[in-house]
Amino acid sequence: MTRSWVDIDHAAIRHNLAVIRRAVGPGPQLCAVVKADGYGHGALEVAQTALAAGASSLAVAHAHEGAALRVGGVEAVILLLSEPVDADEVRAVVAHGLQSAVYTEAGIDALAATGAKLDVHLKVDTGMRRVGAEASDVLVLAERIRAAQHLRLQGLWTHCAVADEPENDFTALQFARFAEVVNRLEAAGFVVPVRHVRNSAALFAHPGSHFELVRPGIAIYGVAPAPALACRAEVADLVPVLSWYSQLSMVKRVPAGEGVSYGHHRRTERDTVVATVPVGYADGLPRSWGLNGGVVLVGGRRCPILGVVTMDQVMIDCGPDAEVLRGDQVVLIGRQGQAEITATEVATGTDTTAYEILTRIGPRVLRRHVNR
Ligand SMILES: *Cc1c(COP(=O)(O)O)cnc(C)c1O
DSSP states (O other): OOSEEEEEEHHHHHHHHHHHHHHHOSSSEEEEEOHHHHHTTOHHHHHHHHHHTTEEEEEESSHHHHHHHHHTTOOSEEEESSOOOSHHHHHHHHHHTOEEEEOSHHHHHHHHTTOOOEEEEEEBOSSOOSSOBOGGGHHHHHHHHHHSTTEEEEEEEOOOSSTTOTTOTHHHHHHHHHHHHHHHHHHTTOOOSEEEOOOHHHHHHOOSOOTTEEOOOTTTTTOOSSGGGTTSHHHHTOOOOEEEEEEOOEEEEEOTTOEESGGGOEEOSSSEEEEEESOOGGGTOOGGGGGTTOEEEETTEEEEBOSOOOSSOEEEEEETTOOOOTTOEEEEEEEETTEEEOHHHHHHHTTSOHHHHHHTOOTTSEEEEEOO
């Protein structure tokens, strides 16, 4: 018996890649972002399906994530989205032939010192203020890459900070800053084969060039980058890949006025059927979801969570007339009959994003891959 599991629908991954392809047109390569274990979906499995469905490369956040994909048999280009942070990561980049981001002299020198033949992607910070070179330093860094015998400047790229706000002009400013850096490098005689800027939000919500490659993450998993984008036609075509299930582990009648869960923050309003679900915040269900409109689906009905989610279990109100039994299926994220709970609904109710909800689904939750 498994207390909780997620189904990962590979038909939905293929569908979402087709939606992305339609949005960007035939030109750009699709780089599937599979960091953080494929946003909690299983990096290797998602990578395999994405590559078979039109992605030509993958992106990861940690070098060991890239190494694990290689060990799993992936031969495609794997982009490391930030510079190696230590010698172990440098070794992994070399051993597994990852294409690393670079943006500092020290980062370039560390890769050059290995003597390995490596393709690197020079990153410019156009306004995210996370990692990347200042625009004014890019030419010097590109010269340093050229001077390092075995390094090849394969990519030039940047990352958007507010692309999920379609009305925010800052994205256009970032695009303009990037274009200026591209022009400056080209004027200095550099030919950069792969320029890339756009994450999911940027590729759906902003006009302009997609360059040679786009880096969708969340869209592959079938989730809108932000609730504000969900109603756009192309975004609305995405299909959620992940559904999260459990089953009732106990059912009981509880009289009106009883406090439920730690702290007794919620009380039964009437004599009702209370059921327990063996999923808790240690599995990634936010503790506060029960205090902020949280629901799960049982028998096709939305059942409110009663009180705080505990570490391993959560109690729900099935209603006074419920005829539910221990073992009945529970949906935490996904569909049951006509009812649906999305990752975005959980995120909105707990003051975070769907990204965080998905990536926090823990290791106790079994991943089942369907429609592969
Ligand atoms: C995570 C990430 C992406 C993918 O972003 P989505 O919003 O999930 O599409 C792209 N580029 C970089 C640098 C990232 O860190």
